[in-house]
Amino acid sequence: xxxxxxxxxxxxxxxxxxxxxxxxxxxxxxxxxxxxxxxxxxxxxxxxxxxxxxxxxxxxxxxxxxxxxxxxxxxxxxxxxxxxxxxxxxxxxxxxxxxxxxxxxxxxxxxxxx
Amino acid sequence: xxxxxxxxxxxxxxxxxxxxxxxxxxxxxxxxxxxxxxxxxxxxxxxxxxxxxxxxxxxxxxxxxxxxxxxxxxxxxxxxxxxxxxxxxxxxxxxxxxxxxxxxxxxxxxxxxxx
Numbered sequence: 132x133x134x135x136x137x138x139x140x141x142x143x144x145x146x147x148x149x150x151x152x153x154x155x156x157x158x159x160x161x162x163x164x165x166x167x168x169x170x171x172x173x174x175x176x177x178x179x180x181x182x183x184x185x186x187x188x189x190x191x192x193x194x195x196x197x198x199x200x201x202x203x204x205x206x207x208x209x210x211x212x213x214x215x216x217x218x219x220x221x222x223x224x225x226x227x228x229x230x231x232x233x234x235x236x237x238x239x240x241x242x243x244x245x
Numbered sequence: 246x247x248x249x250x251x252x253x254x255x256x257x258x259x260x261x262x263x264x265x266x267x268x269x270x271x272x273x274x275x276x277x278x279x280x281x282x283x284x285x286x287x288x289x290x291x292x293x294x295x296x297x298x299x300x301x302x303x304x305x306x307x308x309x310x311x312x313x314x315x316x317x318x319x320x321x322x323x324x325x326x327x328x329x330x331x332x333x334x335x336x337x338x339x340x341x342x343x344x345x346x347x348x349x350x351x352x353x354x355x356x357x358x359x360x
Contacts, residue, residue, distance in 0.1 A: 174352045219288055225346055232278045232346045236290035
């Protein structure tokens with residue numbers, strides 16, 4: 132069966148510090164991968180998605196970036212965090228035998244920027 | 246452009262009551278997929294159901310049921326005999342192959358079930 136991991140689970144970072152969040156998927160190959168952000172009490176905003184290694188599409192211009200160095204690894208980064216980057220970051224995968232249209236989400240990373 | 250509207254922000258019920266969550270969507274595509282996800286207090290989004298645009302059959306899974314009506318562009322979700330464990334935020338979402346199956350989410354409905 133497929134599983135998706137995210138780490139760290141929680142993170143407190145000062146403004147201006149770098150960020151690296153990691154997401155890995157097991158049990159499937161060539162998945163579509165997605166990064167979402169959920170601000171406190173708000174809905175989900177798609178940040179990036181990837182349909183293959185090295186292929187990244189950005190949905191919202193911001194100081195965040197994403198990379199996919201391996202088939203089942205998706206990384207969200209920032210060189211300098213802003214207060215507005217605080218939120219709950221969710222990684223999701225889609226694809227495999229069930230088709231690309233259903234997305235399954237990881238446990239999330241709760242980021243607080245102080 | 247795709248749009249999903251969940252007009253109900255919060256719903257509060259007493260245990261064992263039924264609760265219906267409304268979802269209205271907009272899309273120009275003929276092929277699309279509709280979803281419901283549950284977000285319990287722990288935060289993880291749990292996939293509940295997927296429906297494609299060609300399948301208007303209603304579905305029942307235990308205490309959960311879904312009513313898909315293409316004529317009104319609605320995909321409503323009913324929890325029968327609610328329980329405290331049903332307390333969560335519920336999201337309706339829409340995707341289509343033209344947009345790489347990216348999900349467009351509604352704003353979510355917070356359901357609180359009181360004992």
